Amino acid sequence: MARAFRPCILTANDLIDGEVVYLAPDGAWTRRPVDARLFEDEGEANRSLAAAEAQEDAIVGPYLAAAAPGGHLGPEPVHIREVLRATGPSNYCHGKQAGS
Amino acid sequence: MYRYDSFDREFVRSRVAQFRQQVERRIDGSLTEEEFKPLRLMNGLYLQLHAYMLRVAIPYGTLDSRQMRQLAHIAERWDKGYGHFTTRQNIQFNWPRLKDVPDILDALADVEMHAIQTSGNCVRNITADHFAGAAADEIADPRPTAELLRQWSTDHPEFAFLPRKFKIAVSGSPVDRAVTRAHDIGLRMIRNGVGETGYEVSIGGGLGRTPVIGSVVRDFLPVADLLPYVESILQVYNAIGRRDNIYKARIKITVREHGIDAFRERVEQRFRIQHKAFTSAHQALLKRISAMFAAPAFIEAPTGAFDAALARDPVFRSFVDTNLHPHRNPQYAIVTISLKAHGATPGDATAEQMRVIADLAERYGHDEIRISHEQNCILPHVHKRDVPAVHAALREADLATSNVGLASDIIACPGMDYCNLATARSIPIAQDIATRMKERGDERQVGDLKIKISGCINACGHHHVGHIGILGLDRAGVENYQITLGGDGTETAALGERVGPGFAADDVVPAVERLIDTYLVLRSDEDEAFLATYRRVGMQPFKAALYPDTVLAAGR
Numbered sequence: 001m002a003r004a005f006r007p008c009i010l011t012a013n014d015l016i017d018g019e020v021v022y023l024a025p026d027g028a029w030t031r032r033p034v035d036a037r038l039f040e041d042e043g044e045a046n047r048s049l050a051a052a053e054a055q056e057d058a059i060v061g062p063y064l065a066a067a068a069p070g071g072h073l074g075p076e077p078v079h080i081r082e083v084l085r086a087t088g089p090s091n092y093c094h095g096k097q098a099g100s
Numbered sequence: 101m102y103r104y105d106s107f108d109r110e111f112v113r114s115r116v117a118q119f120r121q122q123v124e125r126r127i128d129g130s131l132t133e134e135e136f137k138p139l140r141l142m143n144g145l146y147l148q149l150h151a152y153m154l155r156v157a158i159p160y161g162t163l164d165s166r167q168m169r170q171l172a173h174i175a176e177r178w179d180k181g182y183g184h185f186t187t188r189q190n191i192q193f194n195w196p197r198l199k200d201v202p203d204i205l206d207a208l209a210d211v212e213m214h215a216i217q218t219s220g221n222c223v224r225n226i227t228a229d230h231f232a233g234a235a236a237d238e239i240a241d242p243r244p245t246a247e248l249l250r251q252w253s254t255d256h257p258e259f260a261f262l263p264r265k266f267k268i269a270v271s272g273s274p275v276d277r278a279v280t281r282a283h284d285i286g287l288r289m290i291r292n293g294v295g296e297t298g299y300e301v302s303i304g305g306g307l308g309r310t311p312v313i314g315s316v317v318r319d320f321l322p323v324a325d326l327l328p329y330v331e332s333i334l335q336v337y338n339a340i341g342r343r344d345n346i347y348k349a350r351i352k353i354t355v356r357e358h359g360i361d362a363f364r365e366r367v368e369q370r371f372r373i374q375h376k377a378f379t380s381a382h383q384a385l386l387k388r389i390s391a392m393f394a395a396p397a398f399i400e401a402p403t404g405a406f407d408a409a410l411a412r413d414p415v416f417r418s419f420v421d422t423n424l425h426p427h428r429n430p431q432y433a434i435v436t437i438s439l440k441a442h443g444a445t446p447g448d449a450t451a452e453q454m455r456v457i458a459d460l461a462e463r464y465g466h467d468e469i470r471i472s473h474e475q476n477c478i479l480p481h482v483h484k485r486d487v488p489a490v491h492a493a494l495r496e497a498d499l500a501t502s503n504v505g506l507a508s509d510i511i512a513c514p515g516m517d518y519c520n521l522a523t524a525r526s527i528p529i530a531q532d533i534a535t536r537m538k539e540r541g542d543e544r545q546v547g548d549l550k551i552k553i554s555g556c557i558n559a560c561g562h563h564h565v566g567h568i569g570i571l572g573l574d575r576a577g578v579e580n581y582q583i584t585l586g587g588d589g590t591e592t593a594a595l596g597e598r599v600g601p602g603f604a605a606d607d608v609v610p611a612v613e614r615l616i617d618t619y620l621v622l623r624s625d626e627d628e629a630f631l632a633t634y635r636r637v638g639m640q641p642f643k644a645a646l647y648p649d650t651v652l653a654a655g656r
Binding site: 013015016017018019020056057060061078079080081084085088089090091092094095096 | 126127129132133147148149150151152180195196197198199445516517518522525527528531577578579
């Protein structure tokens, strides 16, 4: 049975510095998941993923990651792996969280 | 230690120049990621969760102060001011920018280091006993062998695309500190009945999703036969190793599917041909390499300062108890610098700490440093009179944790905090266990206990050979940790046995405590270590401690 579609965000790593990036509603790549576009339509999500896969000059390894709407702050990743990608390593503060 | 000759220098520099062009072509769009990925991996460059990661080889774990200072410089200039020493005697930089990597590789080449073959389906960094050249129990220094193998395997055209990665470890002592039996090839230096030095060769060891203790393929291999024999093993594996299924591609599966006797027969058959093909040149090279590993000029001096500090200072005494190991020269000691301060990330060292270690090596340690697969750092040659000064300097740099071999001296892979493959975090579990052990204040009473944590089944944290092994998995999106008991990475190698269902992250520390408390009750006396007690009493009492309800229910 096909898995039910869940709302998601489109994420990748920046080509030059490898940092985690997210596709924003305006089509740019943002480093903050709260600024990411939340896809609630599977077709749109897949079309955006296909378009992202062609952007090899900017990003590496795009994929869709489950996310929750997150209220007024914007989308929040669901899985622990994506939470860590969004915030940085949890052993001590020196990843994304150190710059925020 | 080994010094590059003109061939080494030109080879490493040319690889850097080649990679610089490849990076430029990736950035300008001439190379796709699919084309670029194998090229970057050949040069040790991964893309992990948060950033690129550069894995730099520290061949057989040996460094000098100049190299350590350069690692510190790289950490500060191109990374976040620290490096992570790994379970395969590498150092990883977790945050380099792609465009900076060629410059980093050039900086490494300046001090005769590189990142070549730290990834990919090739012969990886050759590892060795971290007490090599210093241990009192050593038969011979394993590093000349490891260096010969490094030179032979570097860019070896026949073995650049093996079915899967290939790891070789060398031990020069009957005490196996290099986990040789968990390697694709493990070499243990031994003496035969007439006193000649040679190798016991084991193959097909490995951890990962299918853990296997290696099988002895040759009881005694004369030193002169090393390269043709190892090459024969690789040739057989290259020919019959599976390429149809990545999970069945390691040599351990090849050996299991064909049987050790049939595999041995193929190797011996091949060896009869290879033996004739090799000239004596490799032995001349080994001789030249061996000369570079000559012992330093040990000094003769009274050790009164050591004895006085030992009598006077309980903190120093604690350090000596756990962090010193007998040296081949009775006036000397091997000093292990723990990179496991309670609550810190196992294996991490700041640039500042690296410089302290480099300074101490230069001033007190005949300019030699080792990195252990247990993610600690070693000054292999310290005269005992200088140990108090070394200890004092380490205390100032927050490097004097006296816990080597104890419960808080935990091996932990980077886990999901950094690694793309991980299914759970390792480091926070290690931090929590170590912090709790400090709070309990009894880890000295608990004694020798190796806790090893992996964040996925690839087992970079060697959990299968931990006395207590912890494996982090993803269960429906939640981290869950399985516990194994009775693993052993030494000459009495054994794989740990899974105790039962996994634990939530918050329950791991209490579970480990229950295991430790059970051991303290069960041990015959203070000299019986955790592993010995486990071997004597078996799994059941530990299982009962971890799952009291289940075990009680089963008994009703």
